[in-house]
Amino acid sequence: MDQQQWTAVVAAATRAPSVHNTQPWRFTAAGDRLDLHRDRERALPVLDPTGRQQVISCGVAAEFAAVALRATGVEADVELLPTPEDPDHLATVRAGATCDVTPADTALAEAIARRHTERAPFLPRAVPxxxxxxxxxxxxxxxxxxxxxxxxxxxxxxxxxxxxxxxxxxxxxxxxxxxxxxxxxxxxxxxxxxxxxxxxxxxxxxxxxxxxxxxxxxxxxxxxxxxPGDPAAPPPxxxxxxxxxxxxxxxxxxxxxxxxxxxxxxxxxxxxxxxxxxxxxxxxxxxxxxxxxxxxxxxxxxxxxxxxxxYPSTRGGSVSGRRPVSDVLRFESAR
Ligand SMILES: Cc1cc2nc3c(=O)[nH]c(=O)nc-3n(C[C@H](O)[C@H](O)[C@H](O)COP(=O)(O)O)c2cc1C
Structure with a gap:
């Protein structure tokens, strides 16, 4: 895996939703491994004193990284908490052997850029x-x-x-x-x-x-x-x-x-x-x-x-910002 490949994977990972869009993660790429660390500087001590929601956010980022990697035809293996003495080292995503890319793999990876949190009312249609x-x-x-x-x-x-x-x-x-x-x-x-x-x-x-x-x-x-509105109008x-x-x-x-x-x-x-x-x-x-x-x-x-x-009633919705990949990813030589 070269730097360009890891940059693309981390760009996908950072599209993950995170509590208050804090993006509480840091990545290090070295050879075939991508390490994900939690960034405690981006914590929410009042809302999330235990860090539970921060860690969930990082779990989503690890999954998005794995989905993005797989869609490039590379097996992705996710190991959680790989360093027992470092609780902030939350995951390692390892690039494995090359593999066939299924249409489902591609569809999931393409969904990364389209997904966003939709808070507007939904259409009156149940999820099957x-x-x-x-x-x-x-x-x-x-x-x-x-x-x-x-x-x-x-x-x-x-x-x-x-x-x-x-x-x-x-x-x-x-x-x-x-x-x-x-x-x-x-x-x-x-x-x-x-x-x-x-x-x-x-x-x-x-x-x-x-x-x-x-x-x-x-x-x-x-x-x-x-x-506000007409009190005689039928209820919404x-x-x-x-x-x-x-x-x-x-x-x-x-x-x-x-x-x-x-x-x-x-x-x-x-x-x-x-x-x-x-x-x-x-x-x-x-x-x-x-x-x-x-x-x-x-x-x-x-x-x-x-x-x-x-089902969303609006098209597109509002996209929240992300920090540039260069702010959250550093490269090390393979160990
Ligand atoms: C653990 C977690 C908790 C969240 N809690 C809420 C919430 O209570 N209400 C809400 O509207 N959005 C919530 N969000 C969504 C985030 O605010 C949202 O992912 C972030 O602002 C980035 O926007 P995006 O998902 O559109 O990319 C939560 C997201 C995560 C991962």
Whole structure:
């Protein structure tokens, strides 16, 4: 593998979604191996004190690297936490033998550039059950379970916990200050969340059971919960996205990395199906709501990622920036 090949792989890896678009990763390429380290300088101490979401983000980046490598006709082997004495060394992606590239490999790799987080309301069209079953089977191969949050009781309980967590967050000055630090008004910003990628309206006024995270909560006037408009007009159609929960039996760095890899694969497969998604992780940010979710959904194991999914109503959507590859990749000579 030469420098140009690794540069292309890392460019794909860095398109991975990451919590608040922090891109908490560093890469080192040496010969046939690409090492991924977590960058603790890009942590979110208020939202993510344990680093769980940071590690999940890095797990997605490792999966995107493997998908990109495979699509060039090279086997990709991912080893998690390869250096026991260095917990920040999260993964090594090894380039193996040459292999045939299937149309599915190409489709997944092409989805990397198209995928983005879609927070706008989805079209009123359910995600087919067989597609959700495929997501579950793919996640299962990585040891990650997927649960569709469909039963009315489970849906109500989960939506309530998301709203409760969002409410807790909106009243936490530390959370709001951290959020503001990662919000970007410059469309050319290379990290953070561009204001163009988040809903302008207060998510609490959207006709949906599911509350997307309000990234501009800190600068909003207190809302009345009464949307403007003609009170005699028929009520707007309530959005009913498909909501899925990814979880793991354990709750350590290995589990978080596997959840990230499964999330990466799911998001790319979803993109190839014309679907889009946005995480609803507020309820998982807080130990109290995360624990309650385990109890209310009778989960055996640990919830890692809650996602709303559906068919996007807009074309393209807003693309968030990424740091240049040269900022996150360095080359070493092969050992
Ligand atoms: C672990 C994790 C948690 C996330 N949580 C949320 C969330 O609660 N709400 C949300 O709207 N987006 C969430 N996101 C999406 C990121 O904000 C998004 O990936 C990032 O801004 C980059 O944008 P992109 O996905 O469009 O490339 C999360 C992403 C990851 C990986």
């Amino acid at each position: 059950d067989e597609v959700v079953e495929r997501f579950a089977a793919d996640a299962g191969r990585l040891g990650v379970w997927l649960k569709a949050v469909t039963g009315s009781e489970e849906e109500v309980a989960t939506a309530f916990l998301v709203s409760r967590a969002e409410e807790l967050e909106r009243s936490d000055p530390g959370y709001l200050a951290e959020l503001e630090r990662w919000l970007r008004t410059d469309p050319a910003a290379v990290d953070g969340i561009p204001v163009g990628a988040v809903p302008e309206e207060d998510p609490a006024t959207r006709p949906s059971n599911w509350l997307v995270r309000d990234f501009v909560a800190g600068s909003r006037a207190p809302h009345t919960f009464l949307p 159609e309530v959005e009913r996205p498909t909501v899925v929960l990814l979880g793991t039996d354990g709750d350590d760095a290995t589990a978080w990395l596997l959840a990230g890899r499964a999330l990466g694969r799911l998001l790319l497969t979803a993109t190839t199906e014309g679907l889009a998604a946005s995480p609803l992780t507020q309820a998982l940010d807080w130990p109290v709501t995360r624990t309650r979710m385990r109890a209310r959904l009778s989960l055996i194991g640990h919830p890692q990622m809650l996602l709303r999914m559906g």
